[in-house]
Amino acid sequence: MRTFRALIAACLFSVSFLAGGPVSGATAAPPPPHDHRAHGHTAAEDDAEHRAQDLVGMPLREIEKTTAQNAERIERQTGLRPGRARAGARADADPGVSGRWSPVVDTTVVPVFTAVLPNGKVLIWDSVGDKPAETYPAHDFTRAMVWNPVDDTQKRVDLQGTNLFCAGFAHLPDGNILVAGGNANAQLAGTVRTYVFDWRSETWTRGRDMAAARWYPSVTEMANGEQVIIGGGPATAEVYQTNGVIRPLPNFTKYSARIYPFMISRPDTQLGLFGPTNPGYTITTTGNGAITGTAARDSINRDYGSFSTFDIGRTLVVGGGSITEDGVAKRPTRTAVILDATKGLTPAVTTTASMSAGRRQHNATVLADGSVLVTGGMSSTAVNGLVDLNAAVTTAELWNPVTGQWTVLSAADRIRQYHSTAALLPDGRVLTGGGGICAACMSAGYLEKNVEYFSPPYLFKKDGSGEPADRPVISAAPASVGIGAAFTVTSAQAASIAKVGLVGFGDVTHSVDQGQRYIPLKYTVSGTTLTVTGPPTGGVAPPGHYMLFVTDTAGVPSVARTVQVAKAPAPLMSPLKNSTGKCVDIPGSALTARTYLQTYTCNNSKAQALTRFTDNTLRVFGMCADVPSSNYVSGQRIWQYGCNGTGAQRWQFGADGTVRPVGNTGLCLAAAATTNAAQVTIVTCSGAALQKWTW
Template identity: 85%
Template sequence: MRIQRALTAVCLFSASFLVAVSGPAGPAAGSAPPHDHSTHSHAPGAADDDEHRAQDLVGVPLHEIEKTTADNAARIERQTGRRPGRAQLKASADADPGVSGQWSPVLATPVVPVFTAVLPNGRVLIWDSVGDNAAETYPTHNFTRAMVWNPADNTSRRVDLQGTNLFCAGFAHLANGNILVAGGNANAQLAGTVRTYVFNWQTETWTRGNDMAGARWYPSVTEMANGEEVIIGGGPATAEVYQTNGAIRPLPNFTKYNARIYPFMISRPDTQLGLFGPYNPGYTITTMGNAAITGTANRDTISREYGSFSTFDIGRTLVVGGGSITEDGVAKRPTRTAVILDSNKGLTPTVTTTGSMSVGRRQHNATILADGTVLVTGGLSSTAKNALVDLDNAVTTAELWNPATGQWTALSAADRVRQYHSTAALLPDGRIMTGGGGICAACMSAGYLEKNVEYFSPPYLFKKDGSGELADRPVISAAPATVGIGTAFTLTSPQAATIGKVGLVGLGDVTHSIDQGQRYVPLKYSVNGTTLTVTGPPTGGVAPPGWYMLFVTDNAGVPSIARLVQVAKAPAPLMSPLRNSTGKCVDIPSSALTARTYLQTYTCNNTKAQALTRFTDDTLRVFGMCADVPSSNFTNGQRIWQYGCNGTGAQRWQFRTDGTVRPVSNTALCLAATANTNAAQIKIVTCTGAALQKWTW
């Protein structure tokens, strides 16, 4: 099916298409400079919208787009001997896939893989933009081309959506494996939409959800420990939350990001939200109730527009590439640098540098692999001509980052250029599916439109003897359907004695270099015969509820084929109230964010002041701080306050089946309210079984 109109869906545009569509003698890509996000406000104004309207491919039928693209591609090939979109150089080590991996043949697809979500059955939901329409001007955008692709046999089924255009939307998995999509493209003026939709992965059908308060175009969506989805960016300043019941509430206390470019976001181990890009500064946000900013810090000195990120360990995220800076003495190039954000301690992440890629990239994808390493594919190495697509400065060689060493290794080169509107996602068999590219002004003038996918098999899938043969893989012969937070479960594997890693990998939600779903969660385990006893993720912040790929990796570095398992929501209290038998809840007075604020009781009201999380390290946390016994004074009548988490016995609590909560360091004392009224003090007192010492969670 043809799209009768193409949209560019970015905040960066090239004017070159306006000339290129006039005939095959049009100029090369990038004859007009792109809009520079490094000086762009986070609140796009009328001038920005005018530029969007001027540069968008309004009213251009796809048959004209495809003809123009093909004509330009043929012209460029005649002039240069090079077909646009084809990689010209292959890595010298290609003959040995055990060293540099191996790329598959290119496979045509009926939909451009601009938006890619891996489903719990191993299939992939893919969509792009509007389809055929008789009206040249497209006054409405009421259709989305979509398909479900099956990597097992490379077949597809169309699942087009009627009613709206999901181009420019944000999306993420829900706890049940369905895909929540928020926002999109409303009209020819590139206005956002207030709509949400849910794609059911089992029935392969769409359902419209509740509307947001703000119309969004380029938002990000991230799932939290309690199963809620946070929606930020895309135009409106006020963040919103898609609740587990489908209702949507505003977060009026977070209005720091409204840019129409996807923000970098992740759920943190402390169950708060981390927002850390592409701009500086970043924020730590409690998303319960009406929200609170608990920490603010710069990531680094670079604005990393169209960079990429990957959470490769508990609370640790690699941020790599992006931006347009002067580096190594050359102006207008994306950075090749990378940094690691560690959000395991404190309200602001610590930032350290790691190894740099061999070349700067932008419009690339950083994809977590089955063993916790990170693969970077695609991108462009210069922004001098155009920041979306530049085939003369394409980067087709893959690079692999090793968290253990912080170093990068160059691997094989892809057959096709993957730049603007391309995606990459890990599959349950350990391969990476890459695809897409095109549908923009600069793309058209360059003859760049990639309706296809190709697969990359990393070196870990091959023997290391130079034979090029596939390696023998460990096998998970039995695994549970559900994994709990902090609870033990068993796996069976004939190769149990040789297993070196067990890990969960979140299902991908990829677009515009951003993957809000992926994360690698290493799991602790022990071995007895063919059985591995594994401990689930430490918190729901580390692994929000939902479907994950469960991999084992042997001592030779070869991963299994994944088992798809569902991580359950963590036990309460998880961003939820701790309630005593008189109906009052533990509360932070006035939602104070300061240490040494004494706890109190208050009428349960479902606000952030009562959103406590019980961690597997026996701490009880709110706002990223811990319920604490001041100076470890374990005496009858000692008041309890919140304090920075420090790993001491003053912050460890037992939650007993009799409803009492006791300090681990003195279990003769119980957490208690001094009265059944509001603002009653919270203390530790001698356990008596009194009602004010009994709690439910």
């Protein structure tokens, strides 16, 4: 096994040689892709090679200097500056059909990590900055900035004390950014640290330490306001609670890889983990956790693929991997699949149309109308799995969720591969940027310390003029909205509105955006007023800030208003408690169907974490509270059973505190006694205390 120091020495020797030696093309003998399954490495060797590629321990100033020297040499030899799209790739076209790219704007920080803030500004950071080289072994610094897309200005907000390179991050309910893990030192360790960036004061605060150091974890916000941290080295997941305390999730130890997992909060308030590897898991994150379902997504390891949740419970997973496809070996897939988490315990998987070209290192960004834009990436892994400028894909592609088809759009000026990002802005544009900071990148002279904006076709008139479209305007909207609660939006164009939707603010790095999701909302129209119903569950819309868009019948979206979705009230992810102080409980936290429910002293455990779902089912561990065989007779016991859409699993939640089966509303859910382990049954409604519930 090659040691890390040997790998770094090899990388630096290669760079030193390339700085003055001959080269053909834009790259010369870069290290191979870091997939130990492809070339026989152990997981430990793969991990060391991965971090060696990320140039751990090398000052960013030195990375930039050497990269620039290589870029200048390659440009002299080939006539093409590394990172620029090939001549003719960016053809002029009607922006109403193909969209339009902005000029490139330089930045002082490479957009490797991008979080869109509730005020529309963007927090961006990369790695260690321009301090004396001898200080970097401690990795006690992070270059960071707040970027304003309105006028392309920036404010440096560098962090002292740690290097947040390779950290995971997500929005907290108050709009602040939780960052977990990072790069501890030149000896390859992750960090146990967490930090919170305050978007209002634009300052950093150190949080509680995790139990174990992480490097390449993902962080996902949940219905109860907690954040789940998975991957990055440790096998045991952890939960960042709303009080800032971090607790272990010992019943989930299925993912430890140092590559960002694909995760999302599901409508049933559980956590879905569905990539990049198989199998995927459904996880109850209450208490010490439980795996409540496991499903295969497809047969492809979609490493450095991307995903986007474009509808309630529905997620597009696209590209990634290194396979033989269309008769060509060592290429990322161009295929895409849809995961539907609304169908029961495990997500249903269906295929959709494929992109025009395979991609990895790309970004799939949900747009203001719920369509999905794919930008950047590479179409081959034959040379390297991180960067190959000769295999760049610079055209954008747009996926239509109604037709399931892709449309090829115009091409960017810059190549965006490893360490590039893309995120939706409140004005409906997509901010793209970054690329570089790896050994193969440095050898190729590839470092994109800049951003570009893409304006999708929906922002332009469809008459061929290239002029901006007339946009609907939200003239009034509430600052906060509730789960399932009605609110009003005022727009002079209300009569022509075809869609109302919320979009989560992006938290994107390494092709993974944990924050974005499109949530269509139901509404009615009267004059200039839209009466809108809030998201159906906290699993669909975890508490926090969202962009509220209205889209007209011509497909043109408004500029977004920022609204804060409140934490879901009980009964979402909460106990069902009767008036005697006992809660509905799953004996032994059993995950099996036909387990009869009981009541037990309320203890905030996962056995009592229930979800009243949008279809009036009462879900426990992904299964539904069920009247066995629809036997609506007084005294019938209630069990949990796989959700199947039948009336035996639907309940009427009354203002009088009763819970009644819709199949016979003369019966009420009841506890058989006030003692622990009392049976849960349906009995003739009488107004008794054992039939009254709070949720």
